[in-house]
Amino acid sequence: MAANTWKEWMQGLIELEELIEKLRQALDRESEPSEHQRIEARLKEFERRRDVVLEVITTRMGPWEEVLMARAEPRPYTLDYIELCLTDFIELSGDRRYGDDKAIVGGTAFLDGQAVVVVGHQKGRNLQERTFRNFGMAKPEGYRKAMRLFRMAEQFRLPVVTFVDTPAADPGVESESRGISEAIAESMRVMFSLTVPVVSVVIGEGGSGGAIGIAVANKVLMLEHAIYSVIPPEGCAAILWRDAKKGPEAAAALRLTAKGAHEFMLVDRLLEEPFGGAHRDPASVGETVKKAIVEEFEALSKFTPSELREQRYSRFRRMGMYETA
Amino acid sequence: MSAGPTAAPGRFVQCLHCRKTLFAKDFLAAQKVCSYCGHHHRLTWQERVDWTFDPGSFEETDVNLVSVDPLSFPEYREKLSASEAKTGLRDSVVSGTATLEGHRLSVAIADFAFMGGSMGSVAGEKITRTLELGLERRMPSVIFCASGGARMQEGLWSLMQMGKTVGAVERCRESGVPFIAVFTDPTMAGVLASYASVADVILAEPRALVGFAGSRVSKQAQVIKAPDDFQTAEFAHRSGMVDRIVPRRELRSTLATLVRALGAALPVSEKVVA
Ligand SMILES: [Zn+2]
Numbered sequence: 001m002a003a004n005t006w007k008e009w010m011q012g013l014i015e016l017e018e019l020i021e022k023l024r025q026a027l028d029r030e031s032e033p034s035e036h037q038r039i040e041a042r043l044k045e046f047e048r049r050r051d052v053v054l055e056v057i058t059t060r061m062g063p064w065e066e067v068l069m070a071r072a073e074p075r076p077y078t079l080d081y082i083e084l085c086l087t088d089f090i091e092l093s094g095d096r097r098y099g100d101d102k103a104i105v106g107g108t109a110f111l112d113g114q115a116v117v118v119v120g121h122q123k124g125r126n127l128q129e130r131t132f133r134n135f136g137m138a139k140p141e142g143y144r145k146a147m148r149l150f151r152m153a154e155q156f157r158l159p160v161v162t163f164v165d166t167p168a169a170d171p172g173v174e175s176e177s178r179g180i181s182e183a184i185a186e187s188m189r190v191m192f193s194l195t196v197p198v199v200s201v202v203i204g205e206g207g208s209g210g211a212i213g214i215a216v217a218n219k220v221l222m223l224e225h226a227i228y229s230v231i232p233p234e235g236c237a238a239i240l241w242r243d244a245k246k247g248p249e250a251a252a253a254l255r256l257t258a259k260g261a262h263e264f265m266l267v268d269r270l271l272e273e274p275f276g277g278a279h280r281d282p283a284s285v286g287e288t289v290k291k292a293i294v295e296e297f298e299a300l301s302k303f304t305p306s307e308l309r310e311q312r313y314s315r316f317r318r319m320g321m322y323e324t325a
Numbered sequence: 326m327s328a329g330p331t332a333a334p335g336r337f338v339q340c341l342h343c344r345k346t347l348f349a350k351d352f353l354a355a356q357k358v359c360s361y362c363g364h365h366h367r368l369t370w371q372e373r374v375d376w377t378f379d380p381g382s383f384e385e386t387d388v389n390l391v392s393v394d395p396l397s398f399p400e401y402r403e404k405l406s407a408s409e410a411k412t413g414l415r416d417s418v419v420s421g422t423a424t425l426e427g428h429r430l431s432v433a434i435a436d437f438a439f440m441g442g443s444m445g446s447v448a449g450e451k452i453t454r455t456l457e458l459g460l461e462r463r464m465p466s467v468i469f470c471a472s473g474g475a476r477m478q479e480g481l482w483s484l485m486q487m488g489k490t491v492g493a494v495e496r497c498r499e500s501g502v503p504f505i506a507v508f509t510d511p512t513m514a515g516v517l518a519s520y521a522s523v524a525d526v527i528l529a530e531p532r533a534l535v536g537f538a539g540s541r542v543s544k545q546a547q548v549i550k551a552p553d554d555f556q557t558a559e560f561a562h563r564s565g566m567v568d569r570i571v572p573r574r575e576l577r578s579t580l581a582t583l584v585r586a587l588g589a590a591l592p593v594s595e596k597v598v599a
Binding site: 168169171173175176177178179180181182184185186188189192193208209211212213215216228229230231235236239240253254255256260261264266312313316317319320321322323324325 | 389390391392393395396398399415446447449450453475476477479480481482483484485486487488489491492493494495496498499514515517518519520521522523536537538539550551552555556560564565566
């Protein structure tokens with residue numbers, strides 16, 4: 001029976017690590033040499049066990065485990081990457097039409113001294129945060145805020161960075177009545193119109209229309225344990241087999257892993273994560289992401305404004321797998 | 326999904342909505358609109374062509390594009406074969422050129438009977454080529470949508486079609502070539518959230534299902550009670566997402582007038598051979 005959540009899947013490892021943390025604290029407190037030695041030995045033993053468990057978990061990840069990993073609460077989110085990769089972030093709010101959506105954040109920032117506009121989906125870690133961020137499910141005003149910032153980037157000739165991490169766009173009644181479909185489509189259209197460079201990074205869940213709504217970029221990068229999918233695996237299973245519990249089977253069928261997306265050349269570059277996942281070493285994954293974005297912007301700096309728009313269209317234009325009978 | 330009253334062209338048919346019995350001949354004469362309740366039944370692509378464009382003017386393009394199975398998705402090939410056998414189509418979208426009161430148009434028609442009108446690589450490619458052909462020959466594009474959304478059996482390939490088709494719409498916009506979308510029953514999810522919603526003008530048939538999330542999903546997510554006409558053309562119209570609800574009998578003349586208005590600045594392109 002497959003685990004349903006990252007926490008469930010990681011239970012053994014989480015318990016081991018809690019134990020290790022307790023032993024470390026005990027070790028710090030212990031002054032008596034023989035007892036100190038005894039605790040140290042135990043600590044070493046548990047650390048060895050932890051490494052074995054981590055090794056097993058990380059090397060045996062199937063598509064479903066990739067889904068759980070992409071959704072893992074401790075994974076760095078957009079605001080973490082902004083903190084890790086950029087400086088002097090000024091968050092800007094509101095779509096100037098209806099409201100401010102907390103599931104999409106954006107603003108100006110600096111990447112190695114270069115001013116940029118950054119936009120990304122934002123999830124929450126605890127219940128309160130999750131509610132505040134609507135589980136990272138953006139409403140029309142979120143996409144309209146994104147569009148406003150994309151247009152501003154065009155106006156002031158600033159490169160755009162987007163971070164993609166959403167289970168899906170908000171499916172509620174309010175979102176329908178304010179035109180969630182139009183907002184997503186129009187956000188993509190605005191991105192196609194830009195003549196400044198755009199780089200998107202899929203950092204966690206690339207959930208269908210809600211994800212691609214801010215991922216019309218010149219280059220799309222993807223973290224090793226992120227996913228990108230046309231439909232959540234549970235939804236796919238519910239439709240195909242009338243059983244949402246068959247998520248693991250659907251995850252395999254959908255080939256939604258970063259490796260799959262990269263093999264199909266639907267994303268341009270895979271970014272390696274620290275062993276065991278991005279959350280195990282945020283500083284190093286932040287460095288990886290930052291370096292990659294800098295490199296991509298450097299490569300894109302050779303393009304003229306109209307070439308950037310052309311390149312973006314031709315990047316998507318070639319995507320299709322069909323035959324001529 | 327039932328093919329509805331087209332299935333057996335006997336003497337009588339039953340309305341799928343009000344269940345009343347109708348003379349098949351009258352029903353077809355009314356373009357499959359129920360004379361009792363006004364329900365607009367789904368059309369095949371052929372009926373749509375026959376009842377919309379100038380007789381004999383439709384010329385199909387890209388007839389030979391066929392879906393492959395990029396993910397080796399369970400039962401996908403079987404579903405494609407079954408849909409092909411049922412409809413005689415190779416995929417869910419038929420594209421080509423046609424004239425409407427003499428105006429040459431680039432057109433695409435989705436047929437719900439082929440895998441729920443879903444958009445995979447072939448549908449996305451045909452929609453894109455339709456818009457590009459309109460752009461190249463400077464003729465308006467008219468696309469009839471009928472789709473449950475992106476085709477999940479092609480995974481991320483299908484999702485990318487949303488981007489690709491919107492990119493083509495943006496190019497039409499930059500060049501001042503009009504694009505008119507007609508939402509027919511149903512226009513949903515990945516199709517609604519891509520090229521369909523960024524058309525210059527959006528018409529919809531009465532009571533067509535129009536929405537983003539599958540009704541099961543959105544009902545779960547509901548905090549606010551949905552109105553009775555939630556996810557219909559009327560709801561979308563009231564919400565400002567659709568320009569006009571147009572009864573089928575008026576669709577041809579409405580489209581013709583719009584094409585004449587929006588295409589006024591385009592060079593005369595009538596009777597251009599496709
Ligand atoms: Zn009826």
